[in-house]
Structure formats: C-alpha cells, structure tokens
Amino acid sequence: MDGAGLPETRSTCPYCGVGCGVLLRPDGRGGLAVRGDPDHPANFGRLCSKGSALGETVGLEGRLLAPRVDGLETDWDSALQQVADRFSAVIAEHGPDAAAFYVSGQLLTEDYYVANKLMKGFIGSANIDTNSRLCMASTVAGHRRAFGTDTVPGTYEDLDDADLVVLVGSNMAWCHPVLYQRVLAARKARGTRIVVVDPRRTASCEAADLHLPLMPGSDVALFNRLLTAIQDAGAIDADFLRHVDGFDAAMAAARDESGAATGLLEADITHFCALWIGTAKVVTVFSQGVNQSSSGSDKVNAILNCHLAAGRIGTPGCGPFSVTGQPNAMGGREVGGLANMLACHLDIERADHRAAVQAFWAAPAMPQAPGLKAVEMFRAVAAGRIKALWIIHTNPAVSMPDADAVRGAIARCDFTVVSDITAATDTARLADVLLPATAWAEKDGTVTNSDRTISRQRAVLPAPGQARPDWQILAQVGQRMGWSDAFDYESPAEIFREHAALSGIAAKLGRDFDISALRDLGDVAYDALPPTRWPVSDNAAAAKGGRFFAQGGFFHDGGKARMLPLHHRPPAARTGPRYPFRLNTGRVRDQWHTMTRTGLSPRLSAHLAEPFLDLHPADAADLGIGRADLVRVTSRDGQAILRARITDSVARGQVFAPMHWTGETAPSARIDALVAAVTDPVSGQPESKAAVVALSRFPAAWYGFAVSDGALYPQSDYWALARTARGCRAELAGLDPVDDWEGTARALFRLPDAEVQMVRDEARGIARLAFRNDGRLRAALFVAASPVAVMRDYLAGLPGSAAQNALSGLRPGDQPDPGPVLCACFSVGVNTILGAIASDGLSSVDSVGAALRAGTNCGSCRSEIAALLAMARAPEAAQ
Structure with missing residues (x-):
C-alpha cells in the first residue's frame, strides 16, 4: 500500500511559532507525505525547508518504545507507580517544593494544561517551568508590565499591511522564513521598507533598506533615542496617551540616555528614527536577540514605550510584535506553564486569582508565590533542594546555560523522570525512569501560534510500541498520587473544554485570554476545529480574534497601559584581556533545537553539516586561524571546539556559533556549556547572546573526513556526525598522531572483516582507506595533516555503490558536480x-x-x- 488513496489530514507544523498548517498523507509504510495547507491563515501553503522535510523525520529509528526503569524495560503500570510513589514520598518528607517539572513548548496545550494543574493545584508547588523561559520569558514580562497581561496586540495581517517592518534581534529569513516571505511579498506589492537591528549581518539583511549593527545588548539605548525623537518630531499621540501612565518618567529616562552606547553611526540612528516616525504603519518585530539578555525585559518595554507614545498599536499594519521560537510557546503561556503564572493569564501573586483557580479545579493546595524559574530550578536541583524532577520533551543538559553544571545536577538528582520520544539525548541518558511519549504526527490536540491562532494538531500515524500521549501519562500519575477524579480525562477534547471554561472565569477577573465560547465544544466539533484566533468570547463587548488596544482597554487596574523609565545596561559579562570576544549564539537555517528531529533528515544536514564559529577576518589573522581550521573557544564556564568560518558578517571582537549540536552529534560543540547562567532580574531569562570567550587555534595533529553506510563510532578529540541519504558522514580531528590507521578506521566503522584498500603517505600525513564487502563500498576515511580537501557531498553519496574511485576524493570528470x-x-x-x-x-x-x-x-x-x-x-x- 503506497498511501495514494488515503485522505490528507490537516495538522500543524511542529517547529517554530509561525504555526504553519500542513496537509499530511501516510504512505502506508510508516512514512508521511507533507505539504503546506493552502487554506491555513499562517502560511497559505508555504513551508520552510524544515517543514518541507517533515516526512523524513517520522521513522522509528531511535524511538523509545517502552518504559524503562534504571535502564531496564518494564510495563506502564510499574513505571507510572514508580513515578507516583517516588514523587509522593519526596513531597511527604520534604514538602511540595522539593518536586519540580521542567516542560517544553513541544507539548500540546492539553498536555501543558494537565502538567500545570497537577503541579500547581494538586502537588501544591509552582515549581513548573518550561524551556520557553529560554526564549520568550522577557516578552511575557514586558507585556505584563506594559499591558497588564501577556497580550500580543497584533496579527500576521499587520505584516501584510505595514509600510515599515523593523526586525529587532530577529533573523526572520532563517528562523521564521514563512513570515519573512509575507514581508517580502508586501515589499514587492506595496513598497514596504525593512530595517534590521542586529549585531550580525544575517540573511534577513539581504532585502533590508537599513541594517543597524548595534553593539550587543544596546537595544534600550537605541529605542530610548527613538522615543526622544518621536517627541522632538511632534509625533506623540496625545489622544492615545489618555490610555497610558508613566509617559513623563519614561521620557525623562530616555533623555538621560547616550546614543553612543549603541556603537552606531549618528547618521544611521537619525535615518532610522526618521523612517520610523515618518511611516504611519510600522510593525516592530522582535525575537531572541531582544529576549535572551540580562536586560531583555527592559528591551521589550523600550520597544513598547515607542509604540505607546506614538499610539501605533492595535490598528492594521501597526504595533509591536513578538515572534515565538517554539510551536506552542504561546499555548504554554496560556495555561500557566511558566513558574510565575497561573492558567489563563491569571497572576499567581493575586489571592483572588489563586482562589478562583483553586475553586475551579477543586484543588487541595495552591502555591502562594511564584516557583523557581529554569536557571533557579536547576541550581536547586544541584543544591539538593529539589529531589524529584520530571523533564518532558526538552534537553536541558544541552540547552540550558552553564550546561555542564546542569548536566551534573540532573545526574545527581535523587529521582529524575524523562518523557521523550527517544532515549538518545544527553538528558535522557541521565534519567532514572524513561517514559515513551507519542511524537508529533501521533499526537492529538491544539497549539497556539505567535498571533494567538489556535490550530489543531491531528494524529495521522499510530503510536508505536507502548508510546502514550503526554496528557495521559501525566493524568495517570495524578490518579496514582490520589487525585483520581481531577485527572479522570478520556480525551484531549475534554481537557480543552475544561481549559476554555476556566478562561471564562479569567475573563470575568479582567484577563485577556478568553476562549469561553468554546467551552461546550463537542468531540466532533473539536476534531474539526479550524484555525481560530482568540479571544473567542460570549461577551458581545469583547474582541473577537482581532487586535487589542486600538482604543485602550489595557488590563492593569484602571485600564491604562504603563510606560517604564528605562536605562541601558550592558551585558552582564564584560570583555577583557582574558576573554576578549563577545559570543552570540543562535540557530541555523535548516536545524531545530538539539536536532532530535531535524537531524534525521539528510537534506537538512547537507547545508551546514558541522558546528562552526563565525569570526571576522582581521581577528582570524591576529590569531593565526585559517579557513576551515578548528578553533578552541573557552569561557569561564566551559569550552568548545568549532570549525572556523571567516566572514565579515560579524564585527571585530564578536563571534557567532549555533546551538544545535549535542553530546550525541558533536560533544565538543555543546555551545551552552560556554554560556554563564546570568539572567534578566525580571523575567529570569538567561543571557544567551553575550557571553565572553577566548579563542585559539586547535592544534590538531590530524584531520579526518569519514563516510559510512551505517553508524559511526568516533573516539577522537573532535568529531561531528551528520545523517546522509546513504548513512552517515563525520568530521574528525585529534591532538595525538595515529600510527595504525587501519585499526582506527575499523573501530570507527565497526567493520572488522571488510576488505580494505589503503593509500598512505606518512611524510605528508595523508591516509585514505576504503572498506568493501562483495564489491560494495561500506565506508571510507580520508586523513590529512591539515583540514581535508575532498568533495564531501559527492563522497557522502557513495556508500552502498560499487564506487571504484572513492579514494581519489573527487567526482569523476565526466560527472556533473552540483557542489554543496x-x-x-x-x-x-x-x-x-x-x-x-x-x-x-x-x-x-x-x-x-x-x-x-x-x-x-x-x-x-x-x-x-x-x-x-x-x-x-x-x-x-x-x-
């Protein structure tokens, strides 16, 4: 059966917060055909490279298919009872705050809701936080300080209607490419101008009218300059300011600011301010470059101050717009997945809000204060204050700052549970109990994208082995802990209805999040739910899925927004003689988080198959680092080895490295091991883009490149693996000379009996080996004293073929070479x-x-x- 006759199922892409609709068709063999949904309002059929390759990531290779306790497979009853008993014992002896959940934007809203309910309402602790803390917490804090709630005012249509789009700390062309295409379409159709505010020259600068390469961390100084320019130009909206408190104090603070902090040319700042002020319809898009900072909340509020002062908010083509990094970062925020929030945007600090949630849940306990945010949580794990930890669909041993310390803390925790789809992550390898969860195409529920649109995620593949949905796993633990009635759910639709009903109570308490009109949605209607932007309310006076704040109506007591007095604060870590470089971290175009999904796709690994460090040509020359050399990067917290990419896309004294590689794919390139656990004092979000580091050339005695038709098992000082259509490829390097290359290669490929062909030039440090069985190439290794010069993409396609010329490392002259x-x-x-x-x-x-x-x-x-x-x-x- 090839699946050609099967119907397509509408679902949602599991990557970034754009929330693209997808049409999925099983092929009948466990695979999946994927195309963009032309009717989904987020993408209208477009998909990025990652979404287009989703069908290559749904196989069962590496899947966790049964529960494991202490490394041994067991049944669900035993595993769940173990989790319930151990958590109950810890709570009984040490109190509820000795337990913690660390969850993920990969969860569906229904999963998130059950996790939040179990921890806050029944265990009675607020120690549930999410990896969204690492990407969007500063936006949440900024929204709450300015608006009274975590409200995204605008919609994606504003990108279509804007005459100026300002991208601040957002490489939208790579990180949210479908939205970037909407901006480019508006540019082509109506002349929309684009400004990019980013220390690096990124792919988003290709179509920009102006690039402002500001000093890292100086966004507040830039937007304070804009705020004063708005007043000086007479562009303050006096009518709108009737809805705003704090204008005078914010303006006074802005006038104290020195534009010199930005490092920008005065002419460029003046040009930017003139563009912003002189364009009525302006959208300021911001993302991780703003959020991942020790002053991230202030950066957000500096942007919001400008839009509030000019009254450019809540109308078509106008407003500040946060684009989220994960598929359900918004859904997690809506259900209170952060340690300092309650469900439905209610405030954990307010007694009336806590009482309302507790009464609705009929909960035995409710925390009286915020719980531990992510960095604080893992410090508490390290200190032994948290003794039972449940990590769900995230990899903090790699992705948290000071990642080596976090890995050590998890390893020492008294009891650690990990729910995931694979046991092959740095974090899963540390678990006492591993629980097999369903993956993206097997899950059923909802997600919310960056513009508040709720979309259905629908299962199209059967759950493999014993994998179960996350909401069900959490609910069954809750039942075993003694709360049977509260967690007696039969379906995600039932959970959704409960969530919607609670949102109606939140609305009556003056909150923005309201989907109460969906509280009676039947199972059939839930299954068929089209993309729906909230609010969806019974209240005739409430907004219906549109923009917020055009006429005021903010959510602080008194109904006014608040502008904040802000001053530029440089990054927490200062460069100096010992650590002279500023390290920026981020994503690459075709990979996602720690690559547990995208790493399965050969074509996604073909573009950038190895971790790298971008550094300026002058800095490289000063350090004696040449193209393709390896670089040792050292900070106070850790070190990494990365491939040099010499480019003027970064300024002198600044370097950039991607954050995707792990102990499974390149153990010396776990970049967050370099990042100090410094956080924003308001949001608790780590400063992931401003560590300080030292660089030196890695003094490799040899370099290698390997291809294989199967797995590789490297043991060298440096290695990086990538999937190919024929197997695997690897970059290798070592500090010590190797005498026995045949023995080393056989161990690398685990081919003890294959025929070998070898060419070696000891004087030049060259060795080339090819291994065959029955005339078929199984693997090849190329070694040199300097970075290996061979046609990598050509060689990656040879395993499994007859390939008689493999050792040349070159494509035959009569064959076209498409290149990388x-x-x-x-x-x-x-x-x-x-x-x-x-x-x-x-x-x-x-x-x-x-x-x-x-x-x-x-x-x-x-x-x-x-x-x-x-x-x-x-x-x-x-x-």
Missing part, C-alpha cells in the same frame, strides 16, 4: 547555481529561482544566492 547543497527545499547545489549563472546569464535571485527553483519555496537561501551572484560578478568588475 545551498537550497535544502529543492536540493540545489552551489555549483549548479554558479553554472547556471555563467551559462544562462542569470543576474538576479528571481532569475535563478525561475531557472532552478532555488529560493522559490521558503526563500531562506535567497541571501546566499545573492552572494553567489555577487561572487560571479566580481571577476567581471575587475576586468
């Missing part, structure tokens, strides 16, 4: 694009797209295509 993959959506290589530019006279990114399709899907490779066009034109200009 640049467009992951359509697998178009660099050499293919360069060849078409030369042979067909292509002169624009659009003409390359028309000829080769490259850049025509998600568009996230357009900036790289533009760079190839510039490179091709350079020789002509020199003539």
